[in-house]
Amino acid sequence: MSTPVRDVDVDPGELSTQPAPVEPPRGGPLAHLRNAWRRLTSMRTALVLLFLLALASVPGSLLPQRPLNPIKVDQYIADHPQLSRVLDAAGFFDVFAAPWFAAIYLLLFVSLVGCVVPRLKQHALAMLRPPPIVPRRLDRLPMSDSYPASGTPTEVAAAATRALRGWRTVTRTEDDGTVTVAAEKGYLRETGNLIFHFALVLLLGGIAVGRLLGYQGTVLITEEDPGICNAAPLYDSFRPGRLVDGSGLAEFCIDRLDDYTTTYEADGTPAEFRADITYSAGADGAPTQYPLRVNSPLRVEGLRVYLVSHGFAPQFTIRTPDGTEVRDVSAPFLPLDGALLSEGAVKLLDTVDPQLALFGLFAPTAARSEDGTIRSLDSRPNLPAVAVEVYRGDLGLDSGAPQSVYAIDQRQVTNGALKVVANVLLTKQSPTVRLDDGTTITYEGYREWATLQVNHDPGQTVVLWAAGAIVLGLLLSLSVRRRRLFLRITPASTAPGGSVDNSAPVDDGSPPDPDGRTVVAVGGLARTDAGSYDTEFARVVERLRDTSELRKD
Amino acid sequence: MPVDASLATLSDQLFAWAIVVYSIALICYCGEYAFGRRGRVASTSPERALVTVGAGSTTGSTGTSAGAPAEPAPGRRRQADRFGRVAVAATALGLVIELASLTTRGLATDRWPWGNMMEFAAVVGAVGVLTFLGVLVKQPQVRYLGMFVLLPVVVLLFLGGTVLYSEPAPLVPALRSYWITIHVTTIAIGTGIFLVSSVATLLYLVRRRWELAVEAGRTPTRFPVTLGSRMPTTEVLDRMAYRTAAFGFPIYTFAIISGAIWAEAAWGRYWGWDPKETWAFITWVVYAAYLHARATAGWRGTAAARVNLIAFGTMVFNFFIVNMVVSGLHSYAGLT
Numbered sequence: 047m048s049t050p051v052r053d054v055d056v057d058p059g060e061l062s063t064q065p066a067p068v069e070p071p072r073g074g075p076l077a078h079l080r081n082a083w084r085r086l087t088s089m090r091t092a093l094v095l096l097f098l099l100a101l102a103s104v105p106g107s108l109l110p111q112r113p114l115n116p117i118k119v120d121q122y123i124a125d126h127p128q129l130s131r132v133l134d135a136a137g138f139f140d141v142f143a144a145p146w147f148a149a150i151y152l153l154l155f156v157s158l159v160g161c162v163v164p165r166l167k168q169h170a171l172a173m174l175r176p177p178p179i180v181p182r183r184l185d186r187l188p189m190s191d192s193y194p195a196s197g198t199p200t201e202v203a204a205a206a207t208r209a210l211r212g213w214r215t216v217t218r219t220e221d222d223g224t225v226t227v228a229a230e231k232g233y234l235r236e237t238g239n240l241i242f243h244f245a246l247v248l249l250l251g252g253i254a255v256g257r258l259l260g261y262q263g264t265v266l267i268t269e270e271d272p273g274i275c276n277a278a279p280l281y282d283s284f285r286p287g288r289l290v291d292g293s294g295l296a297e298f299c300i301d302r303l304d305d306y307t308t309t310y311e312a313d314g315t316p317a318e319f320r321a322d323i324t325y326s327a328g329a330d331g332a333p334t335q336y337p338l339r340v341n342s343p344l345r346v347e348g349l350r351v352y353l354v355s356h357g358f359a360p361q362f363t364i365r366t367p368d369g370t371e372v373r374d375v376s377a378p379f380l381p382l383d384g385a386l387l388s389e390g391a392v393k394l395l396d397t398v399d400p401q402l403a404l405f406g407l408f409a410p411t412a413a414r415s416e417d418g419t420i421r422s423l424d425s426r427p428n429l430p431a432v433a434v435e436v437y438r439g440d441l442g443l444d445s446g447a448p449q450s451v452y453a454i455d456q457r458q459v460t461n462g463a464l465k466v467v468a469n470v471l472l473t474k475q476s477p478t479v480r481l482d483d484g485t486t487i488t489y490e491g492y493r494e495w496a497t498l499q500v501n502h503d504p505g506q507t508v509v510l511w512a513a514g515a516i517v518l519g520l521l522l523s524l525s526v527r528r529r530r531l532f533l534r535i536t537p538a539s540t541a542p543g544g545s546v547d548n549s550a551p552v553d554d555g556s557p558p559d560p561d562g563r564t565v566v567a568v569g570g571l572a573r574t575d576a577g578s579y580d581t582e583f584a585r586v587v588e589r590l591r592d593t594s595e596l597r598k599d
Numbered sequence: 600m601p602v603d604a605s606l607a608t609l610s611d612q613l614f615a616w617a618i619v620v621y622s623i624a625l626i627c628y629c630g631e632y633a634f635g636r637r638g639r640v641a642s643t644s645p646e647r648a649l650v651t652v653g654a655g656s657t658t659g660s661t662g663t664s665a666g667a668p669a670e671p672a673p674g675r676r677r678q679a680d681r682f683g684r685v686a687v688a689a690t691a692l693g694l695v696i697e698l699a700s701l702t703t704r705g706l707a708t709d710r711w712p713w714g715n716m717m718e719f720a721a722v723v724g725a726v727g728v729l730t731f732l733g734v735l736v737k738q739p740q741v742r743y744l745g746m747f748v749l750l751p752v753v754v755l756l757f758l759g760g761t762v763l764y765s766e767p768a769p770l771v772p773a774l775r776s777y778w779i780t781i782h783v784t785t786i787a788i789g790t791g792i793f794l795v796s797s798v799a800t801l802l803y804l805v806r807r808r809w810e811l812a813v814e815a816g817r818t819p820t821r822f823p824v825t826l827g828s829r830m831p832t833t834e835v836l837d838r839m840a841y842r843t844a845a846f847g848f849p850i851y852t853f854a855i856i857s858g859a860i861w862a863e864a865a866w867g868r869y870w871g872w873d874p875k876e877t878w879a880f881i882t883w884v885v886y887a888a889y890l891h892a893r894a895t896a897g898w899r900g901t902a903a904a905r906v907n908l909i910a911f912g913t914m915v916f917n918f919f920i921v922n923m924v925v926s927g928l929h930s931y932a933g934l935t
C-alpha cells in the first residue's frame with residue numbers, strides 16, 4: 047500500500063538495494079566465504095553497523111574519557127572502584143581508541159567498499175547503456191498520459207527527441223511499426239551517492255594519516271624568557287602519532303613571548319586574548335612576529351601554533367644578610383579558577399644557602415574569604431597579591447625523585463628537611479617579608495605567561511577535501527531525482543480501433559484514436575523518491591504535445 | 600561592546616508576543632481540525648490507497664463507503680477553512696515577530712543573535728515554522744497539521760523564555776569567529792527542519808496504526824490512534840518526513856563540518872570527541888541510518904520511521920541534556 051515507487055521497476059541487479067539473496071552455503075569453504083562477504087556488504091548489515099557505531103559512541107560521551115580529562119577519569123575510578131575495573135579493562139575510558147570501536151567502524155568501511163565498488167561499475171555501465179526497453183503498458187506506470195499526433199511515428203519520435211533536451215534518449219522501432227522513445231535523466235543522483243560514499247573512505251584515510259604521522263607539543267612560555275624549538279624533548283608535553291619517533295620534525299622555533307595581553311569588555315568579561323610571539327621557521331629562520339589570538343592560529347611550515355591558556359608568574363627579589371641579592375625570580379602559577387586565582391612554587395636552589403622556596407596563591411584581584419584564605423574576584427590584575435608559605439632547608443631535588451615544579455615535595459617537609467619559616471600575604475603596598483635570619487623577600491610584581499600548542503597533522507587537508515566532497519555528494523544524491531520517460535508512438539493503422547489492421551496487438555493501453563491518427567502514449571517513472579516529478583511530467587507532456595501539434599502545420 | 604538595554608527589553612517583549620501569536624495560530628489550527636473533514640486531505644493525495652470516511656462518523660466502517668466519503672455540512676467546511684486561513688496568517692505573523700525579536704537581540708548585543716541556548720531555541724523554532732510554511736506551498740492540503748508543528752515550537756519557545764532564558768550578553772572570545780555564525784546557523788536550520796520531519800514521522804506512525812486497525816475491520820478507539828482518521832495518508836506523511844529529512848541532512852552535515860573547521864581554529868583540532876561533538880556525530884549517524892533504512896527492504900515504513908524519531912531524540916538529548924548536564928569544552932567554550 048505504501049510501496050515506494052522504486053519497487054515498481056527493478057532491472058535485476060541494477061541499483062537494487064535489496065540485500066543479495068543469502069543462499070544456504072553449498073560446497074566448500076569458498077562458498078561460505080562468498081556468502082559471508084555478501085552478507086557483510088548488504089544494506090542490512092550496513093544499517094546494523096551504523097546503529098552499532100552510534101550506540102558505541104554513547105559511553106564515550108557519558109563516561110569521563112582519558113584523552114579529554116584524565117583527572118576526571120581518576121576521580122571516577124576512585125568513586126566507583128568495582129565497576130571501573132571492568133570498564134577500564136574494556137576500554138570504556140577511551141572509547142574512541144578502543145578495539146571494539148575500531149572493529150565496528152572498520153567493518154562498516156569494509157562493508158562500504160564492498161558495497162560501493164560494484165555499484166561504481168554498475169553506474170559506469172548504466173551511463174554507457176541506453177535507457178531500457180519501453181514497457182508495453184504505459185498506463186500502468188505511476189504517471190501516464192496520451193495524445194494524438196500528426197505525422198508518422200518516426201517523425202513524431204524525432205520531434206519528441208529534439209524536445210527532450212537534457213534527457214538521454216533512445217528510439218527503437220518495433221516489429222509492428224510502433225516507435226518507442228525511452229528517455230532517462232538524473233544520473234547525477236547515483237554519481238553523487240558514489241562520491242559521498244567514497245569521500246567517507248577518503249575522510250577515514252585522512253584521519254588515519256593524521257593519527258599516524260601527526261604530533262602535538264605543548265609549551266608554557268613566560269614573557270621575556272627564552273622560547274623553544276620544535277623538538278620532542280623541549281616541549282612540556284609531547285604527543286606523537288603512532289609512527290612519529292620525535293626526530294626530523296619541521297624546522298621551527300618560538301623565539302620569545304614578547305607580550306601577553308587580555309583585553310576586557312566594560313563589564314569585565316574578557317574580549318580578546320592575545321600573545322605576541324616572535325618565531326623563526328624554515329631553513330633561513332628569519333625572526334618574524336605574529337599576534338596569536340584565539341581563533342587565529344599561526345600556520346607555518348605545516349605546523350599550527352595555538353594560544354591555549356594564560357596566567358601569571360609573580361616575581362620576587364630575595365636578599366640575604368650576607369649581601370647576596372637574587373633579582374626577579376619567578377615561576378608560572380597555574381590558574382585554579384575563572385578569576386585566575388593561581389597556585390605555584392618558586393624555588394631557589396643554588397643561589398642561596400640553605401635553599402628557599404615560596405609556595406602559594408596569586409590573585410590578580412585579591413580579597414579575603416571568610417576563612418581567611420585569599421581568593422580572586424576578577425581575572426583582571428586590579429589588586430594583585432600573593433599569599434606565600436616560605437620554606438627553608440633541602441628541597442630534595444638531589445634525590446633524583448621527580449617532583450612538580452608547581453609544588454613543594456611534601457616528603458621533605460614530613461622528614462624535617464624542609465621547614466615553613468613564614469606565611470604571609472604580599473601586596474604592592476606591603477611587598478616585603480623579613481625572615482628570622484634577616485633574609486628579605488620582596489614581591490616585585492608579575493609577568494604573564496601563555497601556553498602554546500604546536501600541532502602537526504598531515505592528514506588534515508585531505509580530511510577537509512573529503513568533507514567538501516561529502517557535502518557535494520549528498521547534495522547531488524539527495525536533490526537530483528533519477529527519472530524515466532517513455533513514449534510509445536503507435537501509427538494510425540495499428541492503433542486499436544483503427545480501421546485497417548485487426549491483427550495488431552490489442553489492448554496495449556493506448557486509447558484508440560477516433561480519427562485514426564498517430565497516438566502517443568507517455569509514461570513516467572521515478573526511480574527513487576519521486577519528488578515533484580509529477581508536475582515535471584505534466585510539463586514535459588505539454589511540451590511534447592505542442593511540438594507534435596506544430597508539426598501539423 | 601555594551602548591551603543596549605532598551606533594545607534588549609524590546610526583544611524580550613517581542614519574544615513573548617511571538618509565543619502569544621503562535622498560540623493563537625495553534626488554537627486556530629485546532630479549530631480547523633475540529634471542524635474539518637478527514638476525507639479531503641486523504642483524497643487529494645495522489646495515491647488513493649485507502650478509502651477514507653467522512654468526519655464526525657466515528658462509527659463509519661471503511662470498506663463499504665467506497666467513493667462516498669461523508670462530507671461535513673458546507674457551513675462547517677467554510678468554518679474550518681476560515682480557521683485554517685487565520686491560522687496560517689497568525690503563523691506567518693508570529694514568525695515575523697519572532698524574527699524581529701531575534702533581530703533586536705542581535706542589534707542589542709551587536710552580534711548574531713544565536714549565542715546561547717535561548718537564542719538557539721528561538722532560531723530552531725523559527726526555522727521549524729518556516730519549513731512548515733515551505734511544505735505548505737507544495738502541499739497545501741496538510742495545512743491543519745500546523746497544529747502539530749506549532750505545538751513543539753510553542754513549547755520550545757516557552758522553555759527558551761523561561762528555563763533557558765539568559766540576558767542578552769556579548770560572547771566569550773572563543774565564540775567570536777564567523778565560523779560560529781555559519782556553524783550555529785546551519786545547526787539551527789538543520790534542527791528546525793528535522794523538527795518538522797519528526798512531527799511528520801510521529802503522525803505517520805499514528806496514521807499507520809489507524810490504517811492497520813481499519814484494514815483489520817476494527818474501529819480505533821484509543822487516543823492517539825483515533826487522530827489517524829483525520830490525517831493524510833501514510834504516503835503523504837512518509838514523503839513529507841523523508842523530504843524534510845533529506846533536505847535537512849546535507850545542511851546538518853555541513854553544519855558539523857563548519858563546526859570542525861571552527862574547532863580547528865579555536866581549539867587546535869578539528870575533532871576531539873567532546874560530548875557535544877560526540878552527540879552531533881551520533882545524530883548524524885542515526886539520520887544516515889534513517890536514509891539507509893528508507894532504501895532497505897524490510898526497513899521501510901514503520902521501522903525507518905522509528906529510526907527517524909530516534910535520530911531526532913539524539914538531537915534533543917544533545918541540546919538539553921548535554922548542554923545542561925554533561926560538561927565539555929562547548930559548555931565554557933575556550934580560554935578562561
Ligand code: HEM
Pocket residue numbers: 063087088089090092154155157158159161162238239240242243246519520523524574884886887890891894
Ligand atoms: C560509513 C558508513 C555509511 C554512511 C555514513 C552512509 C550514509 C548514507 C547516506 C546519508 C545515504 C543517503 C544519501 C545518498 O543517497 O547519498 C546513503 C545512501 C546509500 N548507501 Fe550508504 N552509508 C554508509 C555505508 C554504506 C554501505 C556499507 C552500503 C552498502 C551496503 C551503503 C549503501 C548505500 C546505498 C545503496 C544508498 C542509496 C540509497 C538510495 O538509493 O536512496 N552505504 N548512505
